[in-house]
Amino acid sequence: MPPVKRGTSTNRRKSADGPPYLQIANDLRARIASGRLRAGDRVPSTRQIVRSFGVALATATKALSTLRHEGLIRSVPRSGHVVVEGDRAAREPSERGGALTRERIVQVAIRLADDEGLDALSMRGVAAKLGVPTMSLYRYVEGKDALGLLMIDAVFGEHPLPGSPPRDLREALIRAARAQWALYRRHGWLAHVLPLARPVALRNVIAHAEWILRAMEAPGIDAATRLEAHMTLYSYVRGVAVNLESEREAEATTGMTEAQWNESQGAAFLAIATSGPYPSFARLLNEL
Incomplete structure (x- = not known):
């Protein structure tokens, strides 16, 4: 499903629905709710959002971050962001239910870091996923640094x-x-x-x-x-x-994999390599 272009009726209808990042999040959320974006589908990348909505990169990033925190999308290595499965979407805003234990806190923290990156990891973020007050975590973990060590040990034990x-x-x-x-x-x-x-x-x-x-x-x-x-x-x-x-x-x-990025840069590298002063670089490219 191609991104909705700036200036369409959808965007005009949302023009008063808050700041630009929220308008974009609302637009993507509506596509997910209507089934236009289904479980496993890739959502537009930040680069595509910037081009389609005419916003800054930071705005596009914040829009996707909003949907991640709501549990509607997740980051997948080498795939960008995808819509989560229905049952997962229903539970991911919190990971609620069950007794609160150190092991459960660590596993939720690992999933949070896996899905949203290290910058998203915080005691408050883990507590939000669990649906508990932030201070309740400190009965089991001394703080973020201690949580990080427990996460390291847990994944090595996997x-x-x-x-x-x-x-x-x-x-x-x-x-x-x-x-x-x-x-x-x-x-x-x-x-x-x-x-x-x-x-x-x-x-x-x-x-x-x-x-x-x-x-x-x-x-x-x-x-x-x-x-x-x-x-x-x-x-x-x-x-x-x-x-x-x-x-x-x-x-x-x-929105580009490593292979796609390298392919997009190939012509530029070749032009420089064959310009004269870089014969070793040129020979390397020709031999690959």
Whole structure:
């Protein structure tokens, strides 16, 4: 369903319905309610909203954020924003019901960060999802920093490594790196909250480290080398994964996947590369 163009009867009818971001949110909400946008359908990206409604990027972003907080849409990596399923839409504005426990608070916080990004994570936001007063969370979690640590430990516990590493050291390190990468791909915020210079004592994170260190307990590999290798692998995977969250945000903002963006920039890169002063860059592009 193409975006409604600025100046249509729909927009004229909503001209007095509040600030521009709310008018856009109302328009998209009406499309969802009428079935023009169904569960799983992509909603217009911020770039499409800017073009169709003639508003600033911040306005378009705020309109989508409003619908996310209402539980009508959610952010999906590499897909932008989509309409949530009917049963999910009915429960997502709060996650109400059931006893309040630390584990439940952590799981709701993880889903909030997964769907809306790290910037949306707050004690107040988690409480809103649960439908409870914000201060009630503090009986179970000391604060946002403590909640972040619990979230890290929980997601590392979701996918424990196999009981014993393979005898081949290279294969063991590859498996460990891929296991960590899978966690970062699933939870784009994780790399931003996982400490590097000041590691923290979290049981499930230590379990991953234990698996890697056990794989390197071989003759000729001293303790310093084992620690250095472990930290190098950990730092490399985490360093690459830091870009995942920003990539998801860029995709939601532009409405273009990474592949689509690269394709759109190909002609510009080629024009510069073949202009003369960049022969190595030109050869690289020709060989890819």
